Amino acid sequence: MADWPLRDKICMVGIGTTAYGSFPETDSYGLGAEALGKAVADAGLSYDDIDGLIVNRIPSYDRFAEIVGLNPRFTLLTETPGRFSAISLMIAAQVLAAGEASYIALVYGNNGRSQRMMYGGGAGTWAPWGMTSPGAIHAMMYRRHMHLYGSTSEQLAHIAVAFRKHAGLNPNAVMRKPITIADHQASRFICEPLHLFDYCLINDGAVAWIMTTAERAKDLRRPPVYVSGFARQDTLVESSTPDPELWYPALQRVAAQVYDRAGIARDAVDGLMIYDNFTPTVIFSLEGMGFCPRGQGGEFVRDGTLELGRGRLPTNTSGGHHSESYMQGWALIAEAVRQLRRDECGGRQIPDCDVVQYICATNCATSIIFRR
């Protein structure tokens, strides 16, 4: 297969993250502006260098650009679901490769915590039956997984425990107190079969990335992290109801492309960042990428597979959405970059980290492979 034209052509060169928590004194514009400032400084750039802007979860791209004083030649507001973190990155890579911008700032800001965001309720096709919330969709899918493959709620607990353990090594994580399998099992049901500890956090914060071409990246302040490959497959037909295949065919298609495109084998992956809005997506992601056979994800995550210092696949070393911060994939990708820089993660550093893979199992399944 001919090399994928974008392989290693685009780099992550600046990362900025705010504190995570509840910040009613500001909003997503204020948080986003702070993260952008940190990312620009991290890259060693000036605002005058930024000629592309992608804004996510911040309500208005023009207001944000006005606030931070930017007149880019490429500006875009992407949709709010978390699947759009990777999609935003992919769009930026293609814009940079096409020469339509030189340095793109991608800025995510979320003040859902102080706005008391519910992620459920309101109108919708299934509202007359009380069906609402992304968590309920995942609960429905995981019950099906349990039925088909014999997976259990207790298997999900191993995921939550691993991510919380990692958060304990991350001073910026919101939830750092260790939890046990029993704590997970004793936590209240939100939408059965999912417990509270199967759900991600809701908190305020912001993340910004600066992306540019590999040529330009060589001259910047921090060592570049390469976007080696990415792939995407959507599952939108009959998407008013949960996908009967639990997104597996789409994820398999992504897997069939992403490693080839990156020129990196699955076995060479040193760490994973998995979009963990709800614990079942971790199982769907691992199965879909082929880290374990279909249906065996629950067994696979038991006994520390995803834990730093214990398992083969350290996953969500920041604590992820469950324990670090609900930044809808943006902070997971920031963590991927930091792991590959090797000098920012302290006690949660993956040893000899060369390759990190991001995976997002949703109606728009995506994966990105980063290398140093």
Next chain:
Amino acid sequence: MASPTAYRKPLPTIDVWNKPFWDACREHRFIAQKDNRSAHVWFPPGPVCPTNRSSDWRWVDLSGRGTVWSWVAFHQKYYDGFESEMPYNVATVELDEGPRIMTNIVNTTNDKIHVGMRVGVTFHDVDDGLAIPLFQPLAEGGR
């Protein structure tokens, strides 16, 4: 029949495509669109058949029978109107004609619901203008 003021659950969002469905529910008929050539049946209603993009379709009466594909129980309150029934169930039901829908399983208890359970439609009359289709267990061996 409950008076409209007593019914506190969310009401359907009626649009130009699903209005015939809700009108039929009022008459206790459970209908969906069927493509005249491919015979594909789909839900929610839309302007064209999603398999061949044809607008040559008609509304047909469904059997009202299906199989539970999966189900959940809500312990978190999102709607005031469901609070008194918590933990209330929502099931994805695969209808015998093909489409999958989401609904509540009634006339049973949550501990009796299981994947693969056969269920059939019944209607809750909200008022003269609205009936909500719900599903209930079919007798064992129910077709």
